[in-house]
């Protein structure tokens with residue numbers, strides 16, 4: 001579904017991605033883990049068209065998407081939930097979902113998708129008329145994910161969905177990741193600092209370190225790798 005070959009991305013002179021290769025097959029949950037500043041967010045921004053790589057190829061469903069505007073990439077079926085859950089604080093939950101569906105023309109389809117989102121996140125239905133900014137952190141993360149689902153994506157990019165959440169919400173978010181994958185068949189690329197949880201839900205994983213892929217493989221193999229256990233799973 002997605003193939004990334006030799007991608008280099010810069011911020012001015014800062015060489016953030018140094019030739020990364022990633023492959024994601026349809027129906028997989030793939031984790032991308034790594035420490036602070038490793039380039040995880042930059043990778044997602046490069047895939048969704050927010051950043052343009054200087055070199056390399058990104059192909060999504062067989063099409064080269066390098067240089068394509070972000071909204072066109074979304075139109076092809078890729079949806080990105082950015083870091084820090086950028087919802088609209090002054091708009092209600094429902095209005096936030098409506099905005100997520102701006103690419104969808106049919107009111108009927110939009111309403112159906114909002115109902116699907118509410119089925120997945122009953123808490124959002126209860127808070128339909130509440131302003132986004134008044135939701136708890138976990139509820140805002142649910143809203144950010146629900147909004148990204150309004151375009152019915154085939155590939156969902158999730159940037160640190162568990163960041164700053166209480167253990168109860170972390171569980172809820174990982175549960176949703178699994179349900180989306182199992183019940184809807186959504187392919188998911190999950191960026192996480194919470195490596196243990198991410199490796200628990202993912203089928204395969206990539207470990208990014210200072211802009212390079214250091215290790216990749218089945219999630220279970222990555223989780224048992226000694227260097228990963230020391231660096232990311234808190235073992236001595």
Ligand code: ATP
Nearest residue numbers: 011014016034035036037038039040041042043193
């Ligand atoms: P974190 O988990 O801390 O968010 P990350 O793995 O997502 O880390 P990135 O945010 O992708 O890492 O950052 C990769 C590198 O690019 C870092 O060295 C960072 O300082 C740099 N960088 C990120 N955003 C910018 C920017 N807007 N301008 C300049 N440099 C940036």
